[in-house]
Amino acid sequence: MSMESIRESVGSLWDNLAEGWRHLTRSAVGALTRFRAGEKSNLPTPAEVDDPSYLPTRGWAMLGGNMFEDDSRLVVRLELPGMDKQDMNIEIWDDVLVVSGEKHFQRESSEGRYRLLQCAYGSFRRVVPLPVPVLADASTASYTDGILRIELSKAEPGRPKVRTIRVS
Template sequence: MEKLTELKHSLEETWHSLGDDWRHLRERASGALTRFTPLAKNNKAPATTSTAAEFPSANWALLAGDLFEDNDKFVVRLEVPGLDKQDLDIEVRSDMLIVRGEKRYEQESSSGQYRIRQCAFGSFHRSIPLTAPVLADKATASYRNGVLRIELPKTEQASGRRLEVRGD
């Protein structure tokens, strides 16, 4: 009977641990999970009516990012591989950073087939809340090796503007 009690206790601990780990993963991924809206065929990405064999891409993907803050500024880094800097649109508001983009589908080959398709294509946007107002006129953005870096100096007053992305 003692062995059965030990086994039950061990299973309960394992179950709680899995639950805690799953909750932690869900919390970490919730901000990075981004919806990609498919584009029309004339924009080199199929619309939502395409068949799975034609274009079985995901509609959701993770755009991992970091938000660093010190006394003077915020620094946001977003991993957005496969884009050109002109595919990105950045808007700064008093308490929000909004990054929009468009990832276009490129056909690998006219023969053969994909066995796994996990990449998402289409337009997307991410809204990143800021805990303090920023100087939108002094904000800068750069894109290099698939990483978008945005630096936002802090201020006491709120303002907003669009940013131009610099890059290689």
């Protein structure tokens, strides 16, 4: 194998890694959510955890979500495992949906130490841009099996408008 061949292979590998990283950041940037430890979070102290990467004040988590649109509504689904529905707040501010809340840590009742803590706990805020105006008063939400489903009625029913621009 020649040096030029190795150089081309490394360059190709680097380009593929860079493209993969760009794709990951584009698709996950909206799903990454910061959890802030608060007084009510009930998190263990660093002395109670053997995980060297445990930082109770810095927690990030993926709150995966989907958005579906038809002629009359937008449906937003967010994964919020381990939450209680009374700890969630849903608001619509102009053209964004804001979901916030607090996920509480549940302590074990027996004596012992935590070996690993990878779940995020504390307060969070997730902002979802809405592609069309919605009627906030006609919207509904339900929470089942860790999935928050928000159905938003469109202010102007109909398919998304497509406009063709002529190139001159």
